[in-house]
Amino acid sequence: MGRFSGFLVxxxxxxxxxxxxxxxxxxxxxxxxxxxxxxxxxxxxxxEKCIGCELCAGVCPANCIYVxxxxxxxxxxxxxxxxxxxxxxxxxxxxxxxxxxxEACPTEAITETKLFExxxxxxxxxxxxxxxxxxxxxxxxxxxxxxxxxxxxxxxTSAWMRSTSPSGSSAYEGRVSWSGELGFGxxxxxxxxxxxxxxxxxx
Amino acid sequence: xxxxxxxxxxxxxxxxxxxxxxxxxxxxxxFVILLVAVLLYIWAMRKVIADMQNRIGPNRAGPYxxxxxxxxxIKLFFKEQSIPDSADRPVFRLAPYLSIMPAFLMFCVVPIGxxxxxxxxxxxxxxxxxxxxxxxxxxxxxxxxxxVMLAGWSSGxxxxxxxxxxxxxxxxxxxxxxxxxxxxxLIQAGTLSTHEIAVQQxxxxxxxxxSHWFWLKxxxxxxxxxxxxxxxxxxxxxxxxxxxxxxxxxxxxxxTGIRFAIFYLxxxxxxITMSAIAVTLFLGGPSGPSLGFLAHNNVVNVWLLPMVxxxxxxxALLFATVWVRASxxxxxxxxxxxxxxxxxxxxxxxxxxxxxTVQVAMVEDWNRLLAASIAVVAAVAGYGVLxxxxxxxxxxxxxxx
Numbered sequence: 001m002g003r004f005s006g007f008l009v010x011x012x013x014x015x016x017x018x019x020x021x022x023x024x025x026x027x028x029x030x031x032x033x034x035x036x037x038x039x040x041x042x043x044x045x046x047x048e049k050c051i052g053c054e055l056c057a058g059v060c061p062a063n064c065i066y067v068x069x070x071x072x073x074x075x076x077x078x079x080x081x082x083x084x085x086x087x088x089x090x091x092x093x094x095x096x097x098x099x100x101x102x103e104a105c106p107t108e109a110i111t112e113t114k115l116f117e118x119x120x121x122x123x124x125x126x127x128x129x130x131x132x133x134x135x136x137x138x139x140x141x142x143x144x145x146x147x148x149x150x151x152x153x154x155x156x157t158s159a160w161m162r163s164t165s166p167s168g169s170s171a172y173e174g175r176v177s178w179s180g181e182l183g184f185g186x187x188x189x190x191x192x193x194x195x196x197x198x199x200x201x202x203x
Numbered sequence: 204x205x206x207x208x209x210x211x212x213x214x215x216x217x218x219x220x221x222x223x224x225x226x227x228x229x230x231x232x233x234f235v236i237l238l239v240a241v242l243l244y245i246w247a248m249r250k251v252i253a254d255m256q257n258r259i260g261p262n263r264a265g266p267y268x269x270x271x272x273x274x275x276x277i278k279l280f281f282k283e284q285s286i287p288d289s290a291d292r293p294v295f296r297l298a299p300y301l302s303i304m305p306a307f308l309m310f311c312v313v314p315i316g317x318x319x320x321x322x323x324x325x326x327x328x329x330x331x332x333x334x335x336x337x338x339x340x341x342x343x344x345x346x347x348x349x350x351v352m353l354a355g356w357s358s359g360x361x362x363x364x365x366x367x368x369x370x371x372x373x374x375x376x377x378x379x380x381x382x383x384x385x386x387x388x389l390i391q392a393g394t395l396s397t398h399e400i401a402v403q404q405x406x407x408x409x410x411x412x413x414s415h416w417f418w419l420k421x422x423x424x425x426x427x428x429x430x431x432x433x434x435x436x437x438x439x440x441x442x443x444x445x446x447x448x449x450x451x452x453x454x455x456x457x458x459t460g461i462r463f464a465i466f467y468l469x470x471x472x473x474x475i476t477m478s479a480i481a482v483t484l485f486l487g488g489p490s491g492p493s494l495g496f497l498a499h500n501n502v503v504n505v506w507l508l509p510m511v512x513x514x515x516x517x518x519a520l521l522f523a524t525v526w527v528r529a530s531x532x533x534x535x536x537x538x539x540x541x542x543x544x545x546x547x548x549x550x551x552x553x554x555x556x557x558x559x560t561v562q563v564a565m566v567e568d569w570n571r572l573l574a575a576s577i578a579v580v581a582a583v584a585g586y587g588v589l590x591x592x593x594x595x596x597x598x599x600x601x602x603x604x
Contacts, residue, residue: 009530
């Protein structure tokens, strides 16, 4: 056929399955440890985990986190301990989802979900305040009107943290060293780190 | 004027109010059919090409995305229409209409059905049956180049100008082969009227599609017609006019909004009209087997079936155009020119000579086989001489060196 064989190629494709995913209706399964937007977790008794230490803001390479801590009110404490996050804002126009804040957090207060499909229509919507970031009374992320979720995309809010905590070393894989979360309890460890990292010196 | 129109039985007697009404109805319906056909063709083309590339294609507007073209049209209608400062404004405004009018007028001489009676008047299912319909087709396809040429020239900008220079060169080159290919049919049919040509290809027995339709009797002309018509409509692989990698958008670069949409519409309208003309001239027009168990004057046999056969043939050709669009890459410009000038025109001329010899042999009652073989041998020898005298690729003519 020579130069006309192209016609057969195109004709043969007609019966083959499509490669297109009908995106908003059908979504590919997301990787377990995908870095999406953050949530602020709470303990199983409903107390907030954040202690307002500002380590996340300090480590953030994009300078997108703004935290102000305050002393807990004695009669109505927000978090166990002395201080709590009084103001907590993340600007998602700047966030690069590197998860350094999650690594820095001493109380696993901030973790990332798998949610990233936002379409804000103005800049102020892009700045998530503490009310928007904090999980609701069932321990689930709050749904903003401009976010697109399907099914249980908000289930795995801390997979990456659980697979690498506390030091990112695979030597700790499978060892539970984190506290329970509101609505989910103590989550099981994440398995499946591919490359073993060198054994920590002080272990 | 009355003699020009008198081929249609509708206009043979006195022209009354109802005759006038029938003509107006036919014009309006033909216009609507062509517009709707363009909308559906663009949608179907995108769907079929998507199929051939393992994609889904438009599927948002309406069921299976069938209203996508309409949505695009509405969007373009409400967009700003900008005119460049350097443009020749009246010509810039006129060019889109110059490009769409011939596309529509060409469709007017195409018979899309048999002879029917409307409001008690016998009439053909075509807007007008001109005595020189085939010449009219040639004239209109020649006029189509003006829209493209003036659009590029009046834009006052370099890429549109280059696009329109290419367009005029390409269209003029292939116009000759196109006309000679049609001539192959006209010599055998002995008439210029498209209705007469369709009648000569009538369905009389099961083998009519071989013995009566012109595609086999003029198979060389048919092949040249298909290639030349593809080039005439600037359809891939001959779409150098709007080669976007080289010319931004070609002649319509500076056009926006509804004026751009009209160029787009004209392009695809031309494809449909050319397919309809190919069906009329070579593939029997509306002829096809009728349902034997119904009376020959039954409404299905008279009205519906000819239109269905016409539609089926046009759709087959349109699918072929889409298939070509999805399969072939754009031609290089020098190859386009050498295909047109070194191959198509010569072969078309020689084919016309062979056809004429056979036709004369039939009239004069010579030995047809002998006459035909002598003519074919002479034509091949003639082409050999022509080919030997052509500059080959890589070889340049002395004065252009």
